[in-house]
Amino acid sequence: EIVLTQSPGTLSLSPGERATLSCRASQSVNSNYLAWYQQKPGQAPRLLIYGASSRATGIPNRFSGSGSGTDFTLTISRVEPEDFAVYYCQQYDTSRGFTFGPGTKVDIK
């Protein structure tokens, strides 16, 4: 099973600052199969990024994804008040299916 590790666990930022979230895999992931989600309290996760770097429909361009192999990054260029949430990475492996990372919480400094 591919294990995803996310860092940091919590990221404290002020609005307008840049957020850099890391997702590291225990073995190489097909970049086509790496996605990022945002989850706010009491809500379902929302797809942000798929294929490691493609924004989902309706996602603002301040969100961007990058990476390959075992290291992937979600960047929020300037954090808006509505961006304070938990962010999860997700991968798909043809032999074991889907796994999610433990999440990074972005909160207000």
Next chain:
Amino acid sequence: QLQLQESGSGLVKPSQTLSLTCAVSGGSISSGFYSWSWIRQPPGKGLEWIGYIYHSGSTYYNPSLKSRVTISVDTSKNQFSLKLNSVTAADTAVYYCARLEWEYWNYFDYWGQGTLVTVSS
């Protein structure tokens, strides 16, 4: 706009079977490039994929849950269902149904609001 809505028992006794249904509206469950999935989230914890089903009825389950899970589809009602047997307190979670794009990218793009299932006597 596609919508998914979970329904089912919110309280299940230990050792019994958890049963949930996801009703899909605003689109057909028989759409070729998508499959239909269940994902759960224990309170205050992360996400765990349970399994998915194609409209044809083919299924794929998380190996860690495979022995206890059954996912089925009813295309005439545009819905799919989850059964998880022999539940314990560790199965207490918010259960989400979601649409899975499987052809190219393997991501979950539409989600239900989630339903909390508590396992307790």
